[in-house]
Amino acid sequence: MRLTAITLDCPDPPALAAFYACATGLPLHDASGVDFAGLVGAGGLLLGFQRVDDYEPPRRPGQSVPQQIHLDFAVDDLDAAERRLLELGAGKPESQPGGDRWRVLTDLAGHPFCLTLAKAERT
Known part of the structure; x- marks a missing residue:
């Protein structure tokens, strides 16, 4: 499969x-x-x-409409990737549980997705 x-x-x-x-x-x-x-x-x-x-878009961090799925993307620079995605129309929820390790954003339909450091992926 x-x-x-x-x-x-x-x-x-x-x-x-x-x-x-x-x-x-x-x-x-x-x-x-x-x-x-x-x-x-x-x-x-x-x-x-x-x-x-x-x-209905997912509601985060609450579960009144659960996220159901989210995508993770590896990036070289969290700040630069976040700025670029916000310029493209992404949203940034207040709740950011990843600290300096990852960022949670939402796409145009409200689906959450995470940005992680590419070098963290290799370690």
Whole structure:
């Protein structure tokens, strides 16, 4: 068995795909459209975004609408990556449990994701 896709629910798949394309440099999948958009990652792994009517974003840190999934991204510089992602439209929750080790941000649909130091990944 091989993992081929990770798909996130959202209200606007093209917008969320564009956000992550800018953030990661991953190319848009050829079959992307209005109700589903995707990015092609390493080894053909698809990061997909599907339209859901009446979508409610996760509420963090509370669990009234649980996060259900979050993504982690390794970066070389936490501050620089955070600044760039905030400029792209990411949000930054008040609760930051990682201290200097990682940062929690949210994408345009409210999904939380974490930035971790790439060198911490190797140790």
